[in-house]
Amino acid sequence: MTDNAQPGRVGYREIADDLRRQIDSGELPPGSKVPGENDLTSRYGVAQLTARHALDVLKTEGLIVAKRGSGTFVREFKPIRRVSPDRLRASNSWGSGQPIWATDIGTRPRTENVAVDVELPLTSIAEVLGLDEGARVVVRRRTYVVDDKPVQLATSYYPEALVAGSAINEINTGEGGAYARLRDLGYEPVRFREELRVRMPREAERRALDITQDTPIILIVRTAYTADDQPVEVNEMVLDSAAYILEYKFTSQD
Amino acid sequence: MTDNAQPGRVGYREIADDLRRQIDSGELPPGSKVPGENDLTSRYGVAQLTARHALDVLKTEGLIVAKRGSGTFVREFKPIRRVSPDRLRASNSWGSGQPIWATDIGTRPRTENVAVDVELPLTSIAEVLGLDEGARVVVRRRTYVVDDKPVQLATSYYPEALVAGSAINEINTGEGGAYARLRDLGYEPVRFREELRVRMPREAERRALDITQDTPIILIVRTAYTADDQPVEVNEMVLDSAAYILEYKFTSQD
Numbered sequence: 181m182t183d184n185a186q187p188g189r190v191g192y193r194e195i196a197d198d199l200r201r202q203i204d205s206g207e208l209p210p211g212s213k214v215p216g217e218n219d220l221t222s223r224y225g226v227a228q229l230t231a232r233h234a235l236d237v238l239k240t241e242g243l244i245v246a247k248r249g250s251g252t253f254v255r256e257f258k259p260i261r262r263v264s265p266d267r268l269r270a271s272n273s274w275g276s277g278q279p280i281w282a283t284d285i286g287t288r289p290r291t292e293n294v295a296v297d298v299e300l301p302l303t304s305i306a307e308v309l310g311l312d313e314g315a316r317v318v319v320r321r322r323t324y325v326v327d328d329k330p331v332q333l334a335t336s337y338y339p340e341a342l343v344a345g346s347a348i349n350e351i352n353t354g355e356g357g358a359y360a361r362l363r364d365l366g367y368e369p370v371r372f373r374e375e376l377r378v379r380m381p382r383e384a385e386r387r388a389l390d391i392t393q394d395t396p397i398i399l400i401v402r403t404a405y406t407a408d409d410q411p412v413e414v415n416e417m418v419l420d421s422a423a424y425i426l427e428y429k430f431t432s433q434d
Numbered sequence: 435m436t437d438n439a440q441p442g443r444v445g446y447r448e449i450a451d452d453l454r455r456q457i458d459s460g461e462l463p464p465g466s467k468v469p470g471e472n473d474l475t476s477r478y479g480v481a482q483l484t485a486r487h488a489l490d491v492l493k494t495e496g497l498i499v500a501k502r503g504s505g506t507f508v509r510e511f512k513p514i515r516r517v518s519p520d521r522l523r524a525s526n527s528w529g530s531g532q533p534i535w536a537t538d539i540g541t542r543p544r545t546e547n548v549a550v551d552v553e554l555p556l557t558s559i560a561e562v563l564g565l566d567e568g569a570r571v572v573v574r575r576r577t578y579v580v581d582d583k584p585v586q587l588a589t590s591y592y593p594e595a596l597v598a599g600s601a602i603n604e605i606n607t608g609e610g611g612a613y614a615r616l617r618d619l620g621y622e623p624v625r626f627r628e629e630l631r632v633r634m635p636r637e638a639e640r641r642a643l644d645i646t647q648d649t650p651i652i653l654i655v656r657t658a659y660t661a662d663d664q665p666v667e668v669n670e671m672v673l674d675s676a677a678y679i680l681e682y683k684f685t686s687q688d
Contacts, residue, residue, distance in 0.1 A: 193637065196637075200636075237637070240634050240647055241633065241634050241635070241636055242633045242634050259631075264682065264684055265684040265685065265686060268684075268686050269686050269687075270686055369686070370685055370686045370687065371683075371684075371685045371686075372683070372684055372685070372686075373681065373682070373683050374681070374682045374683075375679060375680070375681050376630075376679065376680040376681070376682075377513075377675075377678075377679055377680075378632050378650050378652055378675035378678075379495065379496045379650070379675065379676075380494050380495050380496050380648060380650065381495070382454075382495055383447065383450075383491070393494060394634060396632050396633070396634065396650035396675070398632055421631075421632035421633065421650070422633075424631075424632075425629060425630065425631055426629070426630040426631075427627065427628070427629050427630070428518065428627070428628045428630075428682045428684070429625075429626070429627050429628075430518055430519040430522075430625075430626055430682070430684060431519065431624055431625045431626070432519060432522050432523050432524055432623070432624045432625075432626075433523075433624065
């Protein structure tokens with residue numbers, strides 16, 4: 181309650197502020213149960229609708245999460261730390277046979293729903309990859325899962341002419357994954373550009389990532405280039421924003 | 435309408451899908467008016483509540499925006515492109531007397547609500563800056579405004595002992611801004627670390643950025659280091675996600 185709140189005049193904002201302060205201070209730690217509507221109505225002497233509104237504010241802010249049938253809880257945020265450029269250094273990950281992902285979570289992630297197709301790309305993809313009209317791409321779609329929760333949908337595009345016959349066309353790309361195969365083919369990716377946008381999820385994304393309607397997503401489009409500046413991969417990623425901290429390190433000389 | 439929708443059985447999802455397709459294809463271009471509830475009820479033969487629900491879905495996805503009294507419109511996305519590390523190169527911006535921001539928007543941005551204070555920092559800030567207990571920081575708060583719309587709230591912290599007596603303590607930091615002053619003092623920032631998180635806005639952030647409750651924010655914490663790895667600034671930024679595309683360029687050798 182704010183200092184100047186008068187008895188009987190408490191609104192949903194004051195209640196939300198109170199609870200937020202308890203969460204920020206650790207009085208209500210991650211994973212702990214948040215007072216329910218009934219608790220709040222009796223504690224603050226407000227109508228049920230006011231109590232509900234206060235909880236809605238904190239849900240929208242992503243501070244608390246309702247679990248069907250068991251109540252409302254302070255969100256547990258154990259984010260994946262995704263550090264660039266470290267994660268893409270050959271010496272750290274794929275160059276030594278590890279998936280790039282291992283750098284992020286320190287363990288082997290689960291990859292689900294892997295699908296490999298050969299398609300005619302959208303104009304936007306064809307342009308970035310510098311493809312002639314009619315040139316096809318190998319498309320790799322997969323979902324990354326950590327602790328049984330999907331955290332990222334990824335779709336990678338490779339010029340078919342470049343990767344034909346390699347394991348990039350297989351479900352299992354082998355030791356070190358697609359980047360190691362590109363190196364085998366003489367197209368080692370060494371320069372990267374990541375473009376980030378943030379928005380609310382579309383229905384299909386919401387379902388695929390198993391997130392609520394109130395959880396934003398991060399869209400990352402990465403283009404990978406060889407030392408000769410030839411684009412060899414475009415990777416479109418959709419991240420559950422609640423699952424990630426992104427870190428970028430660079431110098432003014434880069 | 436999906437192919438298998440039956441007359442009289444159209445739901446809000448089918449209507450939302452239809453409108454989304456029209457927006458994605460450009461049939462409903464950015465800035466154009468979206469059919470209202472009454473249009474939708476007669477066009478699809480559904481109840482007003484169904485029409486409203488369909489529009490709510492697209493509002494939550496950030497595709498359309500209601501303007502009080504004049505209807506609902508396809509969002510116009512004219513994002514600011516914020517390219518790192520380019521924007522922090524001394525040769526591009528502050529080293530030649532320009533604000534770093536000029537690199538992002540190609541023109542001089544407006545800075546509002548500039549406030550300079552000397553404070554005891556939070557432990558988290560003190561730790562990053564490597565400060566002893568009791569050491570104070572100069573805090574610079576400001577709001578960046580583009581086309582009359584606040585797009586970013588920024589709070590920079592500098593060790594007081596480092597910047598005492600310099601223009602970093604003034605409202606106007608002079609040509610090239612704080613980074614040029616740090617260089618004058620012998621502490622040129624050359625290495626940077628940016629940490630990104632995404633979440634829904636808190637009420638105060640929502641008001642300060644003049645965004646809807648459905649617009650996520652991007653939190654960026656940047657730490658700037660000298661060539662000797664001395665931390666000289668922590669900058670906490672809160673970005674209206676709808677106003678930005680973030681771009682990071684790096685190599686596997688960085």
